[in-house]
Amino acid sequence: MTARPVENLTLADLLLxxxxxxxxxxxxxxxxxxxxxxxAEAYRGPQTIVVAPHAYEYRLPGDFQMDGxxxxxxxxxxxxxxxxxxxxxxxxxxxxxxxxxxxxxxxxPVIRSARADVxxxxxxxxxxxxxxxxxSERTGDTWRLxxxxxxxxxxxxxxxxxxxxxxxDADNPAERWIATYxxxxxxxxxxxARPQPSGFFGANDMGVMDIAGNVWEWTATCxxxxxxxxxxxxxxxxxxxxxxxLEGRHLTPMSVFVRDSRSGGCSIGAAPDNLGFRLVREPxxxxxxxx
Amino acid sequence: xxxxxDINLGRRNLMAGVALAGVFGTVLASVPASxxxxxxxxxxxxxxxxxxxxxVDLVAPPGVHAHDQxxxxxxxxxxxxxxxxxxxxxxxxLGTTVHAMTFNGSVPGPLMxxxxxxxxxxxxxxxxxxxxxxxxxxxxxxxxxxxxxxxLVNPGEQVKxxxxxxxxxxxxxHCAPGGPMIPWHVVSGMNGAIMVLPRxxxxxxxxxxxxxxRIFYIGEQDFYIPKDADGNFKTYESxxxxxxxxxxxxKTLTPTHEVFNGAAGALTGENAMxxxxxxxxxxxxxxxxxDTRPHLIGGHGDYVWNTGKFRNAPEVDxxxxxxxxGAAGAMxxxxxxxxxYAYVNHNLIEAVELGATAHFKVEGxxxxxxxxxxxxxxxxA
Numbered sequence: 001m002t003a004r005p006v007e008n009l010t011l012a013d014l015l016l017x018x019x020x021x022x023x024x025x026x027x028x029x030x031x032x033x034x035x036x037x038x039x040a041e042a043y044r045g046p047q048t049i050v051v052a053p054h055a056y057e058y059r060l061p062g063d064f065q066m067d068g069x070x071x072x073x074x075x076x077x078x079x080x081x082x083x084x085x086x087x088x089x090x091x092x093x094x095x096x097x098x099x100x101x102x103x104x105x106x107x108x109p110v111i112r113s114a115r116a117d118v119x120x121x122x123x124x125x126x127x128x129x130x131x132x133x134x135x136s137e138r139t140g141d142t143w144r145l146x147x148x149x150x151x152x153x154x155x156x157x158x159x160x161x162x163x164x165x166x167x168x169d170a171d172n173p174a175e176r177w178i179a180t181y182x183x184x185x186x187x188x189x190x191x192x193a194r195p196q197p198s199g200f201f202g203a204n205d206m207g208v209m210d211i212a213g214n215v216w217e218w219t220a221t222c223x224x225x226x227x228x229x230x231x232x233x234x235x236x237x238x239x240x241x242x243x244x245x246l247e248g249r250h251l252t253p254m255s256v257f258v259r260d261s262r263s264g265g266c267s268i269g270a271a272p273d274n275l276g277f278r279l280v281r282e283p284x285x286x287x288x289x290x291x
Numbered sequence: 292x293x294x295x296x297d298i299n300l301g302r303r304n305l306m307a308g309v310a311l312a313g314v315f316g317t318v319l320a321s322v323p324a325s326x327x328x329x330x331x332x333x334x335x336x337x338x339x340x341x342x343x344x345x346x347v348d349l350v351a352p353p354g355v356h357a358h359d360q361x362x363x364x365x366x367x368x369x370x371x372x373x374x375x376x377x378x379x380x381x382x383x384x385l386g387t388t389v390h391a392m393t394f395n396g397s398v399p400g401p402l403m404x405x406x407x408x409x410x411x412x413x414x415x416x417x418x419x420x421x422x423x424x425x426x427x428x429x430x431x432x433x434x435x436x437x438x439x440x441x442x443l444v445n446p447g448e449q450v451k452x453x454x455x456x457x458x459x460x461x462x463x464x465h466c467a468p469g470g471p472m473i474p475w476h477v478v479s480g481m482n483g484a485i486m487v488l489p490r491x492x493x494x495x496x497x498x499x500x501x502x503x504x505r506i507f508y509i510g511e512q513d514f515y516i517p518k519d520a521d522g523n524f525k526t527y528e529s530x531x532x533x534x535x536x537x538x539x540x541x542k543t544l545t546p547t548h549e550v551f552n553g554a555a556g557a558l559t560g561e562n563a564m565x566x567x568x569x570x571x572x573x574x575x576x577x578x579x580x581x582d583t584r585p586h587l588i589g590g591h592g593d594y595v596w597n598t599g600k601f602r603n604a605p606e607v608d609x610x611x612x613x614x615x616x617g618a619a620g621a622m623x624x625x626x627x628x629x630x631x632y633a634y635v636n637h638n639l640i641e642a643v644e645l646g647a648t649a650h651f652k653v654e655g656x657x658x659x660x661x662x663x664x665x666x667x668x669x670x671x672a
Binding site: 068069111174193 | 629
């Protein structure tokens, strides 16, 4: 008998050429893919704007107190810039890219928009950090949340001083509560909390869009309580980085995992309508710009 | 108030009635006896043309029309007009809209105030701009389904009902046009309250008169808004278009919104209620459909008629009180400290997530004896 089982013949003899063929195909496809993806690899992230250097003033964020009585934070004179920042808040479409690649958790907006060009809302500080990390890897640049000071620099004429006008009365803590309440209530316009298409709230004097609309923006700044000595110097600071500040029509501290903030119960202040964010891009270092 | 002889006579009649009940049935025995026993004063309708008539202009909640706390003179005929308005109502800051059914355009309808022994004469108008049939059931009225059986009006009709306010207390009124229309109309906003004050005013149940400087009417409303496939609240062309979807949500018994005065935030921020330290407030709180448990954060219920009926002595010093669905309760409190107070349904999920929060802004001097911050927040030593 010279005949061999057919199966032995096919398996042994076809495996090598077949794998060669498949390997070659994959290789050439990769070649083509790399070529065709070249322009996409140059994705540099959402559109940005460079805010030119300028002098500005901002109030230090935090719960400040002196002699056991709440006081306004210290007003700082500063000079900063240039800062490159996203022209718009991160949109649903931007954020979806990160979610679809498994690098970001899905947002939890109160209203799901049919449009992709609205700011992403229902995102926590942690979500914003995940997105910044993903975008940095995707673009090769360093993206991060602005600090409160940087945000106020970027916010230009839309920046809101959160100082409470009322004279603090050590004998009557209620006066400051009432003044704060009235101030936040008067700023609670527009009353419509539905996220609007990017650009709806217009540009500030720096050309940055939608600052202090109805989406508050996460900052990198940790919550703090600062006790001032009688001469105005800092006596103590307790920082709590599980709580970060959001900027918008008013400054709001919020736990880093919170995606939606509703007003009510014993939290009597005005709550942000929506939680979103925008990122700043660090300048590329010379080492990373070989061409 | 009835005298003691009347009460004793009533009880004797009741006992006699119980003996007869085995033969003739309880209805025969209980009607005259229980009426007297409950202190309800009734008889043949008097010549009402001899009574003074007063016409009241109602005001939208949380306001309450001007009224005497202690009745001046004898019983009156008090005339009210309620105009039914079917209209879209935005119930939160996301633009969620319900096709509301309202008495006088507000949710809840306005609070009416009369005194025990007065005659309430209501003109109910259903303009032809409306689509639906409506009526009114007063929990304070006796007979004909609270008046619902005598007040059914189609669009383009009006009707006039008179009833005697025999029992002092706060009572719900609501639309009850029959069958599945009843809960639908009620959870679409068609409810309010009437307060029947004792002729000599409120008291603590032990003879001490009670008085209020300000009165607020809070109507708590559960809404059941259908959602689309994305989870967004749906809007409909008309109330009729929404009906079957809304009924499905209603049958879950889980409201999507639980709000004061028609919308989340209706009584907060620039609409917060105001008072001063040392002032006494009366809060009338109704929930026509669903149990609630009001709580004043940082304050108390000094005197609370949680079921709202003033011939029961009020409970005192309460932290939270229960108002059963289908009732209106009343709470009297004197502010002792300035500040912002939250008045909530103390199911805090309903207060914070569903909207049942109101605020009082109270100005005045701080009382260090009642509370003081001994040490401001500082680094742990």
